[in-house]
Amino acid sequence: MSIIDWFAKREKNTVDTTEKLNIPGHLWIKCDQCQEILFQKDLKDNAHVCLKCSFHFRMAAMDRVALICDPGSFVPCDEDLGPTDFLGFSDTESYVDRIRKAQTKTKRKDAVVSGLALLAGKPVSIAVMDFSYMGGSMGSVVGEKITRAIERGLENRCPVIVFTASGGARMQEGIMSLMQMGKTSGALERLGRAGIPYISVLCDPTTGGTSASFAMLGDFNLAEPGALISFAGPRVIEQTIRQKLPDGFQRAEFLLSHGMVDRVVDRRELRETLATLLDLSFGGPVS
Amino acid sequence: MKLMAFEKPLGELYDKIEQLKKLSRESDIDLSSEIEKIEQRAAAVREDIYHNLLPSQVVQIARHPNRPDSLSLFRLMSDDFIELHGDRAFGDDPSIVGGLGRIGDFRVVWLGHQKGHDTKENIRRNFGMPNPEGYRKALRLMQMADKLKMPIVTLIDTPGAYPGIEAEERGQAEAIARNLREMMGFGVPIVSVVIGEGGSGGALGIGVANRVYMLQNAVYSVISPEGCASILFRDAKQADVAAQSLKITAPDIVGLGIADGVIPEPLGGAHHDWDVVATAIKTQVLSDLSVLSSQSADQLRDDRYAKFRAMGIFTEG
Numbered sequence: 001m002s003i004i005d006w007f008a009k010r011e012k013n014t015v016d017t018t019e020k021l022n023i024p025g026h027l028w029i030k031c032d033q034c035q036e037i038l039f040q041k042d043l044k045d046n047a048h049v050c051l052k053c054s055f056h057f058r059m060a061a062m063d064r065v066a067l068i069c070d071p072g073s074f075v076p077c078d079e080d081l082g083p084t085d086f087l088g089f090s091d092t093e094s095y096v097d098r099i100r101k102a103q104t105k106t107k108r109k110d111a112v113v114s115g116l117a118l119l120a121g122k123p124v125s126i127a128v129m130d131f132s133y134m135g136g137s138m139g140s141v142v143g144e145k146i147t148r149a150i151e152r153g154l155e156n157r158c159p160v161i162v163f164t165a166s167g168g169a170r171m172q173e174g175i176m177s178l179m180q181m182g183k184t185s186g187a188l189e190r191l192g193r194a195g196i197p198y199i200s201v202l203c204d205p206t207t208g209g210t211s212a213s214f215a216m217l218g219d220f221n222l223a224e225p226g227a228l229i230s231f232a233g234p235r236v237i238e239q240t241i242r243q244k245l246p247d248g249f250q251r252a253e254f255l256l257s258h259g260m261v262d263r264v265v266d267r268r269e270l271r272e273t274l275a276t277l278l279d280l281s282f283g284g285p286v287s
Numbered sequence: 288m289k290l291m292a293f294e295k296p297l298g299e300l301y302d303k304i305e306q307l308k309k310l311s312r313e314s315d316i317d318l319s320s321e322i323e324k325i326e327q328r329a330a331a332v333r334e335d336i337y338h339n340l341l342p343s344q345v346v347q348i349a350r351h352p353n354r355p356d357s358l359s360l361f362r363l364m365s366d367d368f369i370e371l372h373g374d375r376a377f378g379d380d381p382s383i384v385g386g387l388g389r390i391g392d393f394r395v396v397w398l399g400h401q402k403g404h405d406t407k408e409n410i411r412r413n414f415g416m417p418n419p420e421g422y423r424k425a426l427r428l429m430q431m432a433d434k435l436k437m438p439i440v441t442l443i444d445t446p447g448a449y450p451g452i453e454a455e456e457r458g459q460a461e462a463i464a465r466n467l468r469e470m471m472g473f474g475v476p477i478v479s480v481v482i483g484e485g486g487s488g489g490a491l492g493i494g495v496a497n498r499v500y501m502l503q504n505a506v507y508s509v510i511s512p513e514g515c516a517s518i519l520f521r522d523a524k525q526a527d528v529a530a531q532s533l534k535i536t537a538p539d540i541v542g543l544g545i546a547d548g549v550i551p552e553p554l555g556g557a558h559h560d561w562d563v564v565a566t567a568i569k570t571q572v573l574s575d576l577s578v579l580s581s582q583s584a585d586q587l588r589d590d591r592y593a594k595f596r597a598m599g600i601f602t603e604g
Contacts, residue, residue, distance in 0.1 A: 010457050023409045025518055080603055080604050081601050081602070081603050082602045082603075083602075084600060084601060084602055086331060086600045087532065087534055088532075089532055091515075091519035091529075091532070092519065092520060119556070138411060139600045140598075140599035140600050141599075141601045143598075143599055144599045144601060147596070153588060163546060169487075169509045169510070171510055171515055171518070171519055172507055172510060172519075172531070173509075173600075174508070174532075174533045174534050174535070174543075175507055175508060175533075175534065175535065175539075175540060175543060175545050176543060176545075176600060177509050177594060177597060178488065178491060178508075178509040179465055179491075179545060179598040179599070180598070180599065181464075181469050181491060182471070182491055182494075182495050182598070183594045183595045183596060183598055183599065184290060184469065184590075185464060185467035185468040185471065185494065185495075186467070186471035186595050186596070187596075188468050189468045189469070189471040189472045189592075190471075190592065191471065192468075208488075209487075209488055209509070211460035211464070212448075212459070212463040212464050212467075212488040212492075213462040213463075213464050213467055213488075214464070215460070215464070216458075216460050216461040216464040216465075217464050217465070217468055229460075230455055230460070230461070231448065231450070231454070231455060231459035231460035231488075232448075232450030232451075232454075232455065232459070233603060236450045237450050237451065237452065237455070239453065240450050241451060241452065245452070249452070249455070250455060258456050258457075258458065259458075260458050260460075260461055
């Protein structure tokens with residue numbers, strides 16, 4: 001191939017990119033998996049699942065609350081918990097700036113939404129992680145809000161459901177972020193001893209300190225199709241073993257086949273599945 | 288003894304002393320006053336180096352190949368230590384070791400990460416990076432301790448849990464998570480000491496304790512300085528800066544309320560005298576066990592939960 005051909009080809013690609021950029025973002029979206037152009041409203045009505053190939057798009061935290069909870073039942077808690085830069089941490093950007101940007105972008109103080117709600121008429125304590133806030137990373141606020149959500153389940157004797165979407169511990173909070181793993185898991189020990197079920201719904205992605213604590217500890221671990229779920233991220237493993245990882249490694253279906261999750265559930269059936277599990281596992285006479 | 292890069296000025300002085308001693312022997316010239324002068328200088332340099340260590344230098348001490356390992360410390364603290372193997376499900380992970388032994392008047396279950404002192408042993412021990420079966424062996428031994436009402440003492444020294452294909456297949460995340468949860472529920476005293484590297488979740492996986500201590504030159508961190516540098520700073524060469532920023536040294540970890548105290552090391556680091564280190568750890572552990580052993584199972588659980596429940600710094604309102 002001559003350099004002229006290369007440029008010609010390159011120009012063609014550039015045109016394609018421009019076309020993609022010309023699609024109005026608020027109306028249309030391209031599927032990451034099958035490249036189908038989807039009407040945003042259709043996608044939203046289909047639980048943010050591709051109408052053609054069933055690819056599960058990442059979802060905003062409040063959209064998820066709306067999808068799962070009985071309409072109008074969600075009451076948010078601990079909304080005023082905010083992060084602080086207690087280490088004075090700065091890398092390519094200061095933690096203070098990162099917090100400010102994430103708060104402006106997501107309009108919330110940190111990477112989790114939590115509260116009490118009804119699901120098919122039953123009270124639940126619910127927490128939903130927001131990956132768009134600093135990769136859903138777990139610092140003091142995330143750890144505290146998850147712990148309080150678990151404790152609310154304990155106080156109100158209602159099941160706890162957590163939707164995880166997190167790259168892991170928040171490095172900017174150093175050792176304190178690591179300790180959130182112990183705190184949240186410890187709260188689950190107490191919930192378990194009280195005989196109250198905990199459901200973990202693992203969404204894309206759930207890795208690192210989040211997977212190695214509350215995400216993996218569900219009495220029922222449900223995963224969304226195709227979700228990346230791992231302890232170490234694929235890049236770290238590739239660097240360690242110096243070879244390419246097989247297709248599907250660390251995806252939800254891989255975890256199902258290795259016995260790490262109970263079910264992989266299509267998001268359009270998630271509410272129904274949760275309702276069934278709650279109905280069969282908690283409340284009411286046993287026989 | 289292998290010298291670390293920052294000990295180079297010291298190494299040069301030691302070399303000079305050796306040369307003068309040799310010269311003195313071979314030539315019958317009395318150089319003792321010369322030698323004494325340099326020895327005094329070496330002592331001063333030594334004091335200066337070790338009292339002004341940078342976090343990145345502490346990391347080097349924490350990783351020193353001759354640093355005392357868990358098995359050696361168990362044996363130094365317990366004459367009758369007996370090692371136990373296997374998770375009863377998959378295998379025996381050589382990077383986490385455990386067993387029974389007496390310490391003072393207490394019969395305890397010992398657990399620790401195990402590194403090697405040379406390449407061969409390090410390969411066998413996977414450089415102290417456990418696979419899931421290591422955490423499951425630890426859990427099995429801790430459940431036994433809980434049943435037999437024996438205190439648990441864990442020594443932490445790992446770069447982190449192993450990031451490998453098989454580790455993922457067998458549920459590394461689940462194994463660590465389960466240990467965190469179960470450790471919170473045991474009705475026996477748990478004391479943990481970070482003796483070298485406290486590497487992230489892989490360290491905490493045997494570290495949910497009533498009392499947590501740091502050896503003076505141990506580090507405890509959510510991620511290695513190298514890992515942090517390459518992810519956040521996008522430059523692996525910034526590891527020294529990352530080591531500083533992450534606040535990983537013993538005084539920092541105590542200052543943040545994560546550890547209860549610092550156990551002193553001999554000048555120059557724990558690798559200079561294992562016996563002194565073992566005695567210091569033993570004294571601390573015995574002092575804690577004598578207090579904790581009078582508490583009920585529920586008190587111990589509540590005490591442990593309260594300790595971790597208080598961790599976290601945030602604003603409210």
